[in-house]
Amino acid sequence: MPKLHEVIETCLSPADTFAYIAEFANAEIWDPGTLESRRIDAGPLGVGARYAVTVKVGGSSAPMTYWIET
Numbered sequence: 001m002p003k004l005h006e007v008i009e010t011c012l013s014p015a016d017t018f019a020y021i022a023e024f025a026n027a028e029i030w031d032p033g034t035l036e037s038r039r040i041d042a043g044p045l046g047v048g049a050r051y052a053v054t055v056k057v058g059g060s061s062a063p064m065t066y067w068i069e070t
Helices: 014-022 024-030
Strands: 034-039 050-057 060-067
Touching (some): 024 050
Antiparallel strands (some): 034 050, 050 060
16 A cells, blocks of 8 residues: 655644644645545544545546545
8 A cells, every 4th residue: 555755844833734734635735746635524533534535647637535544
């Protein structure tokens, strides 16, 4: 399974940074390869939270499902 590892400079605290990045609906803002990202389940943000994500692939797009695993 692919895993994402990114380095992003920020002036936010570690806790605020984690909260922002963990809410993957924000991916459209910080990831230029993300065309759309929205939460597809209910409940608190955490392990098991799922997102419908559309990413750029060459000249087209591809739908994906992302979820928080650990």
